[in-house]
Amino acid sequence: MIPKFLKKRIFKAPVATDNTSVTAESATLATDDSPIATKTYSNAPLNQLYRKLSGQVLDVAVKPKLLGELPEFDHDDQTLRFYVLQDYSRSNSILIDLQTQEHKLPPALVGVHDSAHNIKENAAIIFLHHPHAKDTQLSPRLSRLVSAVLQHPELKVRLVPVSILWGRAPEKEDSLFKLLTTDNWQDPSITKQLFNIGVMGRDTFVQFHPPQDLRALINNSLKSDDEESLASESVIANLKEDVLKDIDSKNNDSKEKDSGIKNIDEAPNYAMVASADGNRELVRSLQQQLTIYLDKQRASMLGPDLSDRRNLVDKLIYSPAIKHAIEAEALETGTSNREARILAKSYANEMVNDYSHSIVRGFYKFLTWLWTQLYDGVEVHHFERVRELAADYELIYVPCHRSHVDYLLLSYVIYKRGLSIPYVAAGDNLDVPVLGPLLRGAVAFYIRRSFRGNALYTAVLREYMHTLITRHTPIEYFIEGGRSRSGRLLPPKMGMLAMTVHSQLRQTNKPVVFIPTYIGYERIMEGGTYIGELKGKPKESESLMGLLKVGRKIERIFGNVHLSFGTPLHLSEFMQKFEVPANSLPADRTDTLLDDKASAMVDNIGVKVMQHINKAAVVTPVSLLSLVLLSAPKAALDEEICREQIALYQGLAQQLPYSDDTVITDMTPQQIIDYGIKLKLIERxxxxxxxIIQVAGKQAALLSYFRNNILHVFILLSFLAALVARNGRIDRSRLSSIAEQLYPFLQSELFLYYPAHGLAETLNKKLDNLVTHGLIVELDNDMLSIPESNSRCYQQLQVLATPVEQSLERYFMTLALLAQQGSGNLTENEVVDLCHLLGQRLSVLYADDIPDFFDRALFTSFLGALTRLDYLQKEAETGILTFDQRINDIAHHAKYVLRPEMMQILQQVASLNEEEIAHAITEISNKKQRKFGRKR
Incomplete structure (x- = not known):
């Protein structure tokens, strides 16, 4: 609390504002009667004492948190710098001054004097709305600076917009509290300022935005005015005449007349310039630009105003779109509109978020503690690209899904860095007692895992999504639909993506931008559960007891976690590419289908999101170590060889990066090994x-998960290494031909972004990289050869060639099964089920029980690629797969990569007779029925 005897001093004594200044020598008062009018106070030392004392008191009462990056200034000492705040406030003045001192920025409450340009300002703060100004719509200081810039072409002035938030709770619509604490009063009262300091002082946030050049702002404003033809020629002529008179007057008063502007045209396109009275419209325009900018920044930090949940549900149910859906439901089911409306309302109550700032604050404090217990650090990459978009775009975060921790972690990182927390689409399986309501009050809106065929539920969800998007609420959903059990990205589910596009085509407010987000762990709580589920163990339902079991794992063994924000994807660019017009769907309907172009666009966006997530991958120490050791015989290497192999992988990834967004660990190979031992993943x-460095007991299956996180970064290098290693010598053109034939399947499985039409160039670059490292020897006539047998480079080549083999082994096993059973005999689901069983058997017998061999998603992805490339055809009614001789042609290429003994094993494993197939299919069907029964 602030002592009573200080309150009057702090909030009534003069401070340095747009109009007043306190300096050690004197204090001045500037009015609008002249550019600079001064008045000397006799108690300047007392005012200095006041500033120091009030600053100390505010420093005790208020502990602001800095958001974003500090502004970067050029080193030009001639540049004048001013901080721009929206509303006049004594406490804000002192707070910004304290922040500039703390962060060693140009001071805020120190006079800015530039005699060469007749500038004598008493502080470096501009208030856009100042109650003491003669014209309360214009800032006196900004007016004077605009005049100075227009008169002196060499003058440089930088404006730094600053946001100050006393508390970060989104405001409630029609809230009495909002009226009490509104920042739009012309003159904030003592009560308001005391409330901010006393109640919000510990929850105060400050963000310095990037500096803006005042001259550039002026030029842009005038250019915009010209384009809109706001001023007639006669008005401009009169303005020119007035301005020239003003310039002549100033030049006559100047000792060096040549330094003045002789002609209005020397200031390009300036229709309104030079004097404080002559540039009113220009200043008004600039002030409006800066106000809008700060308003947008504030909205991006707080989010939209909140509506009471009950009112929001009612608005949803009585919207024109849902009224139509209710009528359609009643007509189809034979019920009344009232009954259909009650059902629709129950659906809305299932899903609608109930945001509570107190719960969010509680989660923030709890998670701040939790992350310090779980992780050694949370490293964030490329976040500034998100901050740059937040003010002007509807943000849709589309992260990969690796763990239940994902949505808490991502929301925490976003909130901590000063942006509005996104609403997260969560499966209703998380709506369990205790945890469910807490998540609903913080980030979650719940949706059913499956609602195919339920038109009314679909309509309510689409309308709720549309409501969130049109209210500019940031949204987050996991495009994979569920958590990856293998560490690879899963094929994208297009439902939520299609709803987002559907909303944008109904009504365009802010343009939508998708933020692909990579999340990488070095250990995960669910690791053992994932392996069990891949092996066929039933998935455990979420419950409070399960949460408590996870709580027992809270200890410092999880290393670091990485969040990397990929290159944003703008929906407008996809709409232009696919020729999908804006606002092309009825605004009052949810059941209008997307046409073929829009559907194709959704599919393309889904694939691009996955590719951009992978481009933003982080090659962590654990993932790199996993890739190296799991490629070695018996998952063990001599420590020196292990160091060399790690250094090789780092060099390959750094010298020819997978993407500019990809982050490579900067740990040394020895540090990486020591780190893996610390996490108890490997042992010496x-x-x-x-x-000898080897994988710790029973950790191989878990390490395969982290290897798969980055497998796409090295897969083409591994593929090329395998082609050379298995053949001894191979012609470069022949190598490229085989690679181009099999590349689409690797691309589909790992969401590689290299386009097929430019693949040859990509392959040549990677081959040259391998040649540079000595792993491949280039001979005459474009022949490629292995290094000398038993050399260090030869051993490294063999290790590098291993990762791709597992993917190609799965392909060959699937193709062998299809070829042996013949065209027209199996459905797609049957092929996936049989391959899953064969993969399990193969893994146990020959692959140390690594779950990669029996992940259903991988077989589904491969069959999807075969179908898309027209190697397979699926009958619409039965789902039976048909194919021709080309299936064998693809399998023929495997002999160039796989060892003969492995191909023989795969053929034997895939050789099932009719009785074995019938028995397997029956058992699988019974198992699915039991699983379905448990879910019911």
């Missing part, structure tokens, strides 16, 4: 001839 076996 002492030996007289040199220590």
């Amino acid at each position: 076996i002492p030996h007289i001839l040199g220590d």
Whole structure:
């Protein structure tokens, strides 16, 4: 609390504002009667004491948190810098001054004097709305600076907009509290300022936005005015005449007349310039630009005003779109409109978020503690690209889904960095007692896992999504639909994506931008559960007891976690590419279908999102270590060889990056090994001839998960290494031909972004990279060869060639099964089920039980690629797969990569007779029925 005897001093004593200044020598008062009018106070030392004392008191009462990056200034000492705030406030003045001192920025409450340009300002703060100004619509200081810039072409002035938030609770619509604490009063009262300091002082946030050049702002404003033809020629002529008179007057008063502007045209396109009275419209325009800018920044930090949940549900149900859906439901089911409306309302109550700032604050404090317990650090990459878009775009975060921690972690990072927390589409399986209401009050809106065929539920969800988007609420959903059990990205689910596009085509407010987000862990709580589920163990339902079990794992063994924000994807660019017009769907309907162009656009966006997530991958120490050791025989290497292989992978990834967004760990190879031992993922076996590094007991399956996080970064290098290693010598053109034939399947599985039409150039660059590192020897006549047998480079080539083999083995096993069973005998689901069983058997017998071999999603992806490329055809009614000889042609290419003994094993495993197939299909069907029964 602030002592009573200080309150009057702090909030009534003069401070340095647009109109007043306190300096050690004197204090001045500037009015609108002249550019600079001064008045000397006799108690300047007392005012200095006041500023120091009030600053100390405010520093005790208020602990602001800095959001975003500090502004970067050029080193030109001639540049004048001013901080721009929206509303006049004594407490804000002192707060900004304290912040500039703390962060070593140009001071805010120190006079800015530039005698060469007749500038003598008493502080470096501009208030856009100042109650003491003669014209309350214009800032006196901004007016004077505009005049100075127009008169002196060499003058440089930078404006730094600043946002100050006393509390971060989104405001409630029609809230009495909102009226009490509104920042739009012309003269904030003592009560308001005391409330901010006393109640919100510990929840105060400050963000310095990027500096803006005042001259550039002026030029843009005048250019905009010209384009809109706001001024007639006669008005401009009169303005020119007035301005020239003003310039002549100033030049006559100047000792060096040549330094003045002799002609209005020397200031390009200036229709309104030079004097404080002559540039009113220009200043008004600039002030409006800066106000809109700060308003947008504030909205991006707080989010939209909140509506009471009950009112929001009612608005939703009585919207024209849902009224139509209710009538259609009643007509189809034979019920009354009232009954259909009650049903629709129950659906809305299931899903609608109930945002509570107190719950969000509680989560923030709890998660701040939790992350310090779970992780050594949370590293965030490329966040500034999100901040740059937040004010002007509807943000749709589309992260990969690796763990239940994802949505808490991503929301925490966004909130901590000063942006509005997104609403997260969560499966209703999380709506469990205790946890469910907490998540609903913080980030979640719940949707059913499956609602195919339920037209009314679909309509309510689409309308709710539309409501969120048109209210500029940031949204987050997991495009994979569920958590990846293997560490690879899953094929995208297009439902939520289609709803987002549907909303934008009904009504365009802010343009939509998708933010692909990569999340990478070094250990995950669900690791053992994932492996069990891949092996066929039933998925455990979420419950409070399950949450408590996870709570027992809270200890410092999870390393670091990485969030990397990929290159944003603008919906408008896709609409232009696919020729989908804006506002092309009825605004009052949810059941209008997307046409073929819009549907194709949705599919393309889905694939691009996955590719951009992978482009933003972080090659962590654990993922790199996993890739190296799991490629070695028996998952063990001599420590020196292990270091060299890690260094090789780092060099390959750094010298020819997968993408500019990809982040490579900067740990040394030895630090990476020590880090893996610390996390108990690997162990060092002492030996007289040199220590051995091997995967710790029962950790191989888990490490395969982290290897798969970055497999796409190295897969083409591995593929090329395997082609050379398995053949000894191969012609470059032959190598490229085989690679181009099999590339679409790798691209589909790992969401590689390299386009097929430019693949040859990409392959040549990667081959050259391998040649540079000595892993491949280039001979005459474009022949490529392995290094000398048993050399260090030869051993490294063999290790690098291993990762791609597992993917190609799955392909060959699937193709062998299809070829042996013949065209027209199996459905797609049957092929996936049989491949899953064969993969399990193969894994146990030959692959150390690594779950990659039996992940259903991988077989589904491969069959999808075969169908898309027309190698397979699926009958619409039965789902039976048909194919021709080309299936064998693809399998023929496997002999160039796979070892003969492995191909023989795969053929034997895939050889099932009719009785075995019938038995397997029956057992799988019974198992699915039991699983479905448990869910019911």
